[in-house]
Amino acid sequence: MPDKLVTRNLSAFFGKVRGIKSIDLNFSANVVTAIIGPSGCGKSTLVRCLNRMHEVVPGAHAEGQVLLDGEDIYAPGVDAVQVRRRIGMVFQKPTPFPTMSIEDNVAAGLKLNGVGLNAAERDEVVERSLRQAALWEEVKDRLRKPGNSLSGGQQQRLCVARALAVKPEVLLMDEPCSALDPISTARIEELLLELKADYTIIIVTHNMQQAARTADYTAFMYTGDLIEFGETRQIFTNPTRRETEDYITGRFG
């Protein structure tokens, strides 16, 4: 698989504190890559650098390169909003716009991006996105109900649909299942396997079994460093680094 997203010597700072240190990682197209590691290791910071969300934090900045199809998203003149359209994100807690209807939630990204659509085109995008997020059958009869009328798992799939509506190329997911029950989690995981045919997916997770189940590749981070990166199967059966072994076998003190 060709590399869709590549980081070169990527460091992220909070003021003077360096949160992640000179990360070189290649994310292949159409695969799921998981990032695992203990709390505070820099997983979330890393993914937030991948679509320029990190710099939204006051005092934070990133150094190094993030190449999307070979082009640096941090190059001068690159529009961060455009980057975020191409690299979508789903967060830990479901974040639908609570008072907006289900369909308005899905179309919200398009509206914010200034994409003008007529009613038919809009309906089509809403349906396509909800189908891709495996939510259509459950909500098709109540598209005008508010987003927060859905269950937590449905809300998270609604957020996936919202992210997909703007047709991103890469989907970043920062612990998308941590607030969900096992059935909803299984739905999201199944969804990942379907979505990777069309998207490059990067998922941050605390749940190692989730990484093992869903990811083709896994990166292990610790105290801001990338410790090991490899095929998920290899990482979980025979990691090369002692730190990885200790972490995935539950030996971290």
Next chain:
Amino acid sequence: MDTTQPQHTNRQYEEDLRELRAGLIKMGGLVESQIAEAVDALVNRDSEKAREIIGGDAEVNRMDIECDQRCLNLLALHQPAAGDLRFITTGLKITTDLERIGDNAVNICERALELNEEPQLKPYIDIPRMAQVAQSMVKDSIDAFMRNDTVLAQEVIDRDDVVDDLQHQIYRELLSYMAEDPRTIGCATKILFVSKYLERIADHATNIAEMVVFMVNGKNIKHMDKSKSTR
């Protein structure tokens, strides 16, 4: 599982792994002594002892089930990974090999009981030698497992040839007895069986040694050219 590694944060997990390890080592010790005693019962024509060992197999079977159950619990409850996962899957396989070694010791005793009913064909010379090598292989394979020692495991694998050679030697010798006097066929065949059981025991020890290499290195060396398995 590397014993020099830090302990698991989950103490129950740590304890369950320790119990599995201890159970396997205990089972290994038991079957190892059964081999020695079975051959003693044969060589010394001690039917009483042979019956005792046959009765002791129930304990090996109980330990087999116990180890299996421990492995299943660990897999179901702790989602083991990496070295732990290899240790547990190795445990599942080793317990089967150990149980079969126990069965082979019982088989030797059964043949001993039959042979003791008849006059001795010849003094046993190669059988005890073969038993000694096979028993040392079982012992060393368990030691290798205990200490994550791939060098010792490789020695066990290499030693299998000694047992195979001895078995061939016994076969040729018994063949000459049978050719000379067909009345010896009954006894000779039973002794031949005993040598086959010992050869199987050595094979099981070899399996265990191969699993130890897998457990430590994550590299599967089964069904490979013996001369270059761990290197």
